[in-house]
Amino acid sequence: MANNETKHRVLFLEDEPIISRIVTRILVVDGFEVDIAPNGLVARDKINSGNKYDIFIFDIRTPIMSGIELYEYLEREHPEMTDRVIIATGDCLNDITKVFLERLKRPYLTKPYTMTQIKTAVRQILNMEPIADLEEITCP
């Protein structure tokens, strides 16, 4: 996994610098290459400038362009990428979020998530493992 050519690239959409830092740190330790986008617009530019990403982790509430908008953009422009998206949210009970997540039928993380949860989610996407219960702290 330490091989540069086989290194998986992760695009992490997160506006909280401390969270980006911790997640980057643990994923780098696990041999991932992590690209941070503080908002959806930056993330979109990164995708469109030819970068190849194996994993997308989108926080929903981000400035300028939200994780949902970005995901919907992918659905329109790069539908092949959508099954590699992990949604992370601080508020799974918000109505819009809720509708969105129900439509997605994709694994998602709720904040505050643990590092173990992040790693498990990423691994599941890569191994195409069936979606298991990711949540240690679940929504009621």
Place this chain on the structure above:
Amino acid sequence: MTIVKKTIIAVCVVSLALLTSLYFISNAIYLKGFDKIESQTVEKNVHRVTEAIAAKVDALNTFCYDWADWDDTYDFARGYNQEFVDRNFQDETFSSSDINIIAILDTSGKMVYGKAYDFADSMEIAFPDDFMDIVAAQGLVNPADMDSGVSGIINISGQPTLIASRQILNSLSEGPTTGTIIMGRFLNTTVLSDLATTTHLPITLAPSATVQSNPDLKGVAALLNTAASVYVRAENNGYIAGYTFINDITGNPTLLVKIEMIRDIHAQGVKVIGLLRLSSLVIGIIFCVAFIILMYKILLTRLTALKNNVNKIGSMGDLSVRIPVIGKDELSKLTGNINNMLESLEKSEIKRRSQKELLGHIIANTPNAVLATNESEQILLANRAFERIFGADEAGIIGQQFDSLVQLGNIIPEFRAFLDSGSMNLKKELQYNYQGRKKTIIASFTRASEDVDKLFFMILTDVTEERAKQERLYLTDRLVSVGEMASGIAHELNNPLTSVIGLSEVLAEEDVPAQMKEDLSAINTEAKRAAVIVKNMLSFARKRLSLKQCTQINRVVEDVLKLRGHEQSLNHINIVPNLAPDLPEINVDFFQIQQVFINIVLNAEQAMVEAHGKGTLTITSEKVDDIIRVTFVDDGPGIDKEHLNRIFDPFFTTKEVGKGTGLGLSISYGIITAHHGLIYAKSETGKGATFVVELPVQTENTEEI
């Protein structure tokens, strides 16, 4: 009385009055007129009689004059001469000239010759004894007037006598006088019949002596003395009599003359008046009949018809009927006016009726109970809502005394107090309580008018639900505002909590001293605990899609007991389940209801263990009407009174810091309210607490909450 009768009576009375006045007027004017003419005729005839007597006196005087101025008599008075007597004083002289007495006196007044003769019996009679005394006394001897002598009437031996006296002169009517010649004629029946023949009147003469002895004539005489010279009097025998006195030579009344006439004129008058009255009566009757017939034809029959028409309309109450208008007179106009009046009445009646119907509909269908009474508290009106709320039969209670409706409970004294107060309006919110039925009612009492017919009514509005809703809404409002704040806070806390949890995790994997590792683990655990609280806050604050499904409530209870079973046995909590076996399944979110039951059970366990290290929790489920009721009764310390109405407030907790969020019962309240149910607590300090959850039995499927 009808106008017809009145008119007939009026016409008859007026006619009768007119006829009566005519009767009296005819008496007063016509008969009096006739009587006056009669009386004047009598008077005239009386005068004719007195004039006839006066003419007799004059004739006697003239005859006496022929004898007085004659030389033979002149000489005879100076010396008696038998030859003169034989030649002139034969019986024929008396009978041919209707003379009764001739006396010749000399100048000394001594009678030279005197003879009395009754020419009716044709024989000489005795010369009256008192003749000389009377003529001397009456101044008939040597009368002073030589030209005309003295003539008149005197009484001789009680016999009224016409008398003439002259001085005897020679044939040239020259003196000196040689004596006096006196001639007399008795005013006896012969004279009277002579007079009667002359005047064509029956004449009666009464000398003074006779008058004095007859009371009737005495009365007549008295009237004649004081009043007129002629007195006229109707006699009983159908005659009218005229009376007058004839004076003697000295001017004293000496002879009462009475004439009588048949009352032809009076009788004629009476006849005329009779005819007049009869004709008036006939005319009056004809007038009455004709007038009444005409009135009847022209006015009364039509008036009666109009009256009957109006009566018919009045009795039928049908204002749409119109009276036929005939002709163009005042009555036709009146009929037209009545028709116009009927039309406007009909219009206003229709309007009034529709307004009344509208009002009736409004009153009947208003959701508020309406009850009206009169002054004596009799019920005049009660609408459907009243019937519904108080279970009274709307029609059956009309006319009853309002206080006989015992189901009005404490409204009765309130209404009575209003009646006694005399005020016009009173609006009051009452807590109605009758046989365990409790309601909050706004009672509006009104006094309708100050008129004769006083009207009181009450409008009762059941605001029990509104008040309960307001109460709930108030709590819900508080929950929502707290929830919104909690949502914001929770969301903001999630990011730093992610960092704390992540960092502590990452750091713990580094090569750090064991002590520090333990601390980092503590940081991680505490942050996760904070995260749970935040999640609870969010779940309280946010609506979420709830998945309703047909659920057996008993199974929810059993599930909760299974979950808590281990802990409960550890804590010496004894559970007494008392679950109705045949509860219907109801449409609820299984997990939400489970959460509610867990909250209640946890609270109970915690309270009982804290209080006496053990306890009994009785859980009862039952179906009451259309609800399923689950009751949790613990034998813990109970809930203080001042806390009881705050336990469903968010963040209210009596647990020590860190042991409770104060959100459990708030969330439970939110869930049960969203299920259209009720959750409430009953408790007294030291006697345990009872929590009751009531859920409606309903069949609808999933519903957004």
